[in-house]
Amino acid sequence: MELGLLVPGRHGNLYDFSEDSIEDIRWIHKLKEMGFLLKEIQKVLSLRRTSNWVEPQEIAEYLILLDKKKKSLRKDIENIEDEIARIEEEEKSFAIETAGDKVLVGAPLKALEYLRCPFCGEAFAVEQVQMNSRYIYNGKLACSCGYALEIRDGIILSPSAADEADGGADLEREKYKDLPASVVTMLQRSYNFLLHRISGMQLYDRVVMETDINEFFYLYTHFRKIENRVLFIITDRYPQVLRMYKERIEYLKLDLDILYIADGSGNYPLKKGSVDLLIDYFSSNYRETCRGESMSGRMLEYLKENGEIIGCYFSGKNEERLFDKKQFLEEMKENGYALIKERTIDCPVEVGKGNQLLLYESKTEESTAVQKTGTQKTGR
Structure with a gap:
């Protein structure tokens, strides 16, 4: 009509x-x-x-x-x-x-030089291993002080790894499902910031680390965009989460060296001062909520004196607690980091009115890093 x-x-x-x-x-x-x-x-x-x-x-x-x-x-x-x-x-x-079988990988042999006992700092003896010229698939890493690690299916299991029966592992990646388009757009903006900052770095033969991937896993969708001559260290408290991601990455047939460490304590079996770049993709939020510790404080001892952290921090109120951007930046400064780049983006209403994402790049200050290494081992 x-x-x-x-x-x-x-x-x-x-x-x-x-x-x-x-x-x-x-x-x-x-x-x-x-x-x-x-x-x-x-x-x-x-x-x-x-x-x-x-x-x-x-x-x-x-x-x-x-x-x-x-x-x-x-x-x-x-x-x-x-x-x-x-x-x-x-x-x-x-x-x-x-098509075809996945490319089975294990713990890279090149990673052995970065593994140390978290208590006495000594190197490990390798025992009862199944390996080839590049990877260790199964075996044991033993320290003379009695501390030991197991390598099972290419994943390093520390004594503090979570029990497999623990129901907190997100094996179906539920947090990523059914996200509103506005939230996906917000995450993509954070991805772009991190990738732009990473792309400007010289990472050839360097060490890049990401922790607590049961929460979010930035590198999972970005391995192809980063220099492949990198040793990646991926950690989480849940062995089954590492196993799930390891199997998916193996199907991608990427020629990468990835060291998977299952550890729930945050006292990693790594040599101090060995990490060039740490990815903090909401890991700081997780540490504050579940461990009551500062990510920047805990990880300082593992970063090189000129090491960097690139991250995404949720600032605002969620169902569990309030995350304060200002306090977060102050703690980073107190822990010996200089802020290089900072950007804040507003979250859509689906995430909560007034909430924001802090995108940042920071670098350890050489003058303070050495002083603080001995005082940050237990977090704040």
């Missing part, structure tokens, strides 16, 4: 649909079944109303409209067939990429 396709009579507030209106409805229905749009139907009905299909010129014009619509529909069919062909090619490419 708004387009003039139906022009019923009117009596007060009531419309009177005459036989002519019923005939218009039949024509509208017929033309829609032929694929005509409402604006195109408007043109046909105008021809019908002005000629009653007895004027040869109007009939010829109607036939032209039918032929034009037929050609348009055939073009649509061609476009749809092209799109289906592209979909089938895409399906084939993914089938080829994921």
Whole structure:
């Protein structure tokens, strides 16, 4: 009626649909079944109303409209067939990429020089190992003080790793499912910031570490975008979470050296001052909530004197507690870090009104790092 396709009579507030209106409805229905749009139907009905299909010129014009619509529909069919062909090619490419067995990897041999007893600082003796020229798949790492690590399926298990029966492991990646588009956009903005900062670094033969990946795992979708001659150290308290991600990464067939460490204490079996870059993707929020400790304070001893932290910190109120951006930055400064870059983005309403993400890059200050190494081992 708004387009003039139906022009019923009117009596007060009531419309009177005459036989002519019923005939218009039949024509509208017929033309829609032929694929005509409402604006195109408007043109046909105008021809019908002005000629009653007895004027040869109007009939010829109607036939032209039918032929034009037929050609348009055939073009649509061609476009749809092209799109289906592209979909089938895409399906084939993914089938080829994921076909066959995964590339099984273990604990990289090059990582042994970075492993140390967290109590006495001594190197480990390697015992009862299954290995090849690049990886250790199973075995034991023993320290003379009695501390020992197990290597199982290429994952290092410390005595403080969580029990496999613990129900806190997010093996289905539930936190990533059904995210509103606005939240995904927010996360992508944080991804872009971190990747831009990382891309400007010289990471060839360096050590990059990310912890507590059961919460969020930044590197998982960014390995391909980072220099591959890097030793990646990935930690979490849940061995099953590390195993799940390790298997998924193996299917990607990436030529990477990744050391997986299952440890729940944060007192990692790593040589002090060995990490060049630490990824803090909401790990600080997790540490504050679950361990009551400062991420920057705990990790200072593992970073090199010129090591860096690049991170994303949630600032605001969630269901559990309040996270204070100002306090977070003050603690970083107190722990011996200089802020290089900082950006704040507002969270969408789905995350909570007034909440923000702090995106930051910081670097250890050489003058204070050595002084604080001995005082930060237990966090704050």
